[in-house]
Amino acid sequence: MANTDIKKEPALDLLGLQGSTEVNVDDLYKCVHCGLCLEHCPTYVELGLETESPRGRLALMKAVAEGRVGYTDRLVEHLDLCLLCRACEAACPSGVPFGSLMAATRARIQEEAGASGWGAAVRSLVFRQMFPYRWRLNLAFGLMRMYQNTGLQALVRRWGLLRLLPARFSEMESMMPSLSTQAYPPVDLEFVPAKGKPRARVGFFSGCIMPLVFGPVNAATLRVLTRNGCDVVIPRGQGCCAALNVHSGEREVAREMARRNIEAFEVMAVDAIVINSAGCGAMLKEYDELLEHDPDYLPRARAFVAKVKDISEFLAELPLDPPSGWIEKRVTYQDSCHLVHAQRVKEQPRTVLRSIPGLELVEMPGSDNCCGAAGVYNIVQREMSMQILDSKMKDVASTDADIVVTANPGCMLQLDLGLKKAGLPGRSYHVVELLDQAYALEEAGD
Ligand code: SF4
Numbered sequence: 511m512a513n514t515d516i517k518k519e520p521a522l523d524l525l526g527l528q529g530s531t532e533v534n535v536d537d538l539y540k541c542v543h544c545g546l547c548l549e550h551c552p553t554y555v556e557l558g559l560e561t562e563s564p565r566g567r568l569a570l571m572k573a574v575a576e577g578r579v580g581y582t583d584r585l586v587e588h589l590d591l592c593l594l595c596r597a598c599e600a601a602c603p604s605g606v607p608f609g610s611l612m613a614a615t616r617a618r619i620q621e622e623a624g625a626s627g628w629g630a631a632v633r634s635l636v637f638r639q640m641f642p643y644r645w646r647l648n649l650a651f652g653l654m655r656m657y658q659n660t661g662l663q664a665l666v667r668r669w670g671l672l673r674l675l676p677a678r679f680s681e682m683e684s685m686m687p688s689l690s691t692q693a694y695p696p697v698d699l700e701f702v703p704a705k706g707k708p709r710a711r712v713g714f715f716s717g718c719i720m721p722l723v724f725g726p727v728n729a730a731t732l733r734v735l736t737r738n739g740c741d742v743v744i745p746r747g748q749g750c751c752a753a754l755n756v757h758s759g760e761r762e763v764a765r766e767m768a769r770r771n772i773e774a775f776e777v778m779a780v781d782a783i784v785i786n787s788a789g790c791g792a793m794l795k796e797y798d799e800l801l802e803h804d805p806d807y808l809p810r811a812r813a814f815v816a817k818v819k820d821i822s823e824f825l826a827e828l829p830l831d832p833p834s835g836w837i838e839k840r841v842t843y844q845d846s847c848h849l850v851h852a853q854r855v856k857e858q859p860r861t862v863l864r865s866i867p868g869l870e871l872v873e874m875p876g877s878d879n880c881c882g883a884a885g886v887y888n889i890v891q892r893e894m895s896m897q898i899l900d901s902k903m904k905d906v907a908s909t910d911a912d913i914v915v916t917a918n919p920g921c922m923l924q925l926d927l928g929l930k931k932a933g934l935p936g937r938s939y940h941v942v943e944l945l946d947q948a949y950a951l952e953e954a955g956d
């Protein structure tokens with residue numbers, strides 16, 4: 511009962527969760543300190559420190575809320591080390607909405623303490639200056655593509671020029687994804703008809719990074735959808751989902767981006783809005799929460815959210831037409847945090863994989879533990895991200911799988927880096943890529 515009294519203290523607003531954000535501060539007090547979340551928290555598993563656990567971070571948020579401490583640099587460091595993977599949220603028997611509490615806390619830190627340092631600089635550049643503007647992203651990735659494809663990157667690496675830059679820049683350069691293929695879908699592609707009799711009309715959320723870095727995954731997604739009788743609409747007015755902005759506390763920018771996406775899709779009269787990026791899908795499904803205090807957009811956000819489906823979720827429900835092409839491979843699946851923990855989509859990707867003849871699905875230990883990608887976490891919290899990735903690669907290697915599969919672009923990049931670091935062959939695949947390959951083999955008569 512003591513907690514109830516504390517909650518009425520005005521000092522509670524020091525956390526800033528009242529009024530300016532959608533989070534109910536009472537949620538902080540749902541934690542009963544049972545510790546059931548601890549073994550699911552990657553930072554706690556790696557460091558074994560209470561301050562780097564969900565329970566510890568909630569205690570820190572409460573301490574701020576009750577006015578016992580301010581947002582000191584050390585306190586913010588503990589909160590920043592959280593990956594926002596939401597594994598704790600999925601494991602918590604008391605229903606603590608850790609993800610929204612942490613996102614709102616970060617928003618408050620941005621407002622209260624301001625932002626400084628390397629992490630803040632990266633976030634400001636990426637979230638404020640790049641992601642909300644499609645043309646800027648296209649320009650930046652176009653320059654990166656030129657850097658890679660003209661041989662400049664090879665020269666810079668051969669001559670060791672990166673050593674002249676601060677270590678962080680050369681680390682970022684080493685993580686640059688390969689941009690050997692053209693962006694897909696092209697901006698003028700707005701409709702792809704179903705093969706055969708249409709079973710559904712779907713809107714495709716193509717994302718901002720996906721077309722630029724993972725064009726082949728987008729192309730595979732469209733082929734799989736049309737092969738399964740879907741007319742696919744790709745609204746030109748769509749943009750970035752705003753997930754990275756929300757994770758870093760940029761909620762006002764995120765709201766504007768959400769409104770733009772709702773407008774782009776609501777005029778298209780589609781049965782479902784399909785997405786192949788788990789992180790973006792989780793964000794799209796929370797637009798109603800993001801726009802909770804916007805009376806004009808809340809009903810529109812709810813209608814939008816009701817239609818959003820991850821590609822594997824959509825295919826499992828459709829249901830998909832099983833391919834007859836064989837892929838004789840041993841495959842292990844890495845759950846993307848934002849699919850399994852945030853969207854609670856666990857079985858559907860496995861259902862899709864099991865529909866492929868010849869494919870053997872072997873579970874890795876801790877398949878639902880984060881791989882350490884977490885948006886820009888692998889840039890701003892490099893050391894912890896690599897520590898988590900190394901643990902993940904041991905789990906991958908223990909399965910003796912030929913292929914590691916996942917459902918999110920950030921995880922694919924991180925796993926590719928992990929495979930390289932661990933000296934394991936090949937690259938990671940998206941679930942839909944394997945299904946697409948099985949259909950292609952079917953068509954070829956193999
Ligand atoms: S599982 Fe939930 S209630 Fe238990 S310590 Fe973790 S956050 Fe608190």
Ligand code: SF4
Nearest residue numbers: 551592593595596598
């Ligand atoms: S969101 Fe992930 S990293 Fe953060 S406290 Fe929860 S389990 Fe740990």
